[in-house]
Amino acid sequence: xxxxxxxxxxxxxxxxxxxxxxxxxxxxxxxxxxxxxxxxxxxxxxxxxxxxxxxxxxxxxxxxxxxxxxxxxxxxxxxxxxxxxxxxxxxxxxxxxxxxxxxxxxxxxxxxxxxxxxxxxxxxxxxxxxxxxxxxxxxxxxxxxxxxxxxxxxxxxxxxxxxxxxxxxxxxx
Numbered sequence: 001x002x003x004x005x006x007x008x009x010x011x012x013x014x015x016x017x018x019x020x021x022x023x024x025x026x027x028x029x030x031x032x033x034x035x036x037x038x039x040x041x042x043x044x045x046x047x048x049x050x051x052x053x054x055x056x057x058x059x060x061x062x063x064x065x066x067x068x069x070x071x072x073x074x075x076x077x078x079x080x081x082x083x084x085x086x087x088x089x090x091x092x093x094x095x096x097x098x099x100x101x102x103x104x105x106x107x108x109x110x111x112x113x114x115x116x117x118x119x120x121x122x123x124x125x126x127x128x129x130x131x132x133x134x135x136x137x138x139x140x141x142x143x144x145x146x147x148x149x150x151x152x153x154x155x156x157x158x159x160x161x162x163x164x165x166x167x168x169x170x171x172x173x
Contacts, residue, residue, distance in 0.1 A: 001086070006117065007117065008122065009129060011164070012089075015168070017029075018164070019165045019168060023169055028078065031089070032088065048064070055135045056135020056137075072101060091144045092140070094147045114145055116153060118141070123138045154167055154168060
């Protein structure tokens with residue numbers, strides 16, 4: 001497995017698509033955005049689920065955590081069954097978020113990747129995207145990396161997704 005962690009609009013999804021193109025074997029991609037989109041409407045911006053504040057802050061509740069744990073376990077099960085998996089995630093809890101993944105990953109070969117981006121650049125991308133609450137990118141740029149350990153880090157502030165994917169690919173066994 002390859003697990004990418006970075007703030008909103010850091011460029012993780014673009015790197016994932018490029019990784020799928022440059023790695024010689026097929027890799028399945030799963031992202032936290034798809035998980036959030038799969039939640040029932042009442043848990044998307046609702047109590048107990050995930051709530052997006054007007055300032056870009058995010059709070060998650062117990063129902064979100066329960067479903068997130070099942071999602072994580074399912075993705076790891078696919079890796080255990082032989083699928084190559086690349087995950088694009090946002091560790092809102094920093095090291096605690098990484099630890100939630102680690103508890104399921106015993107015996108699975110994982111490449112931990114930090115995707116960094118200058119907060120001002122990510123904020124500009126956020127505006128251009130138009131599908132994010134303003135402030136998420138700046139608020140998450142450093143927060144998601146606190147206490148997290150990586151095998152490799154890339155910075156999309158000035159590097160394109162393909163360049164980052166090629167750098168990551170050199171670490172894949």
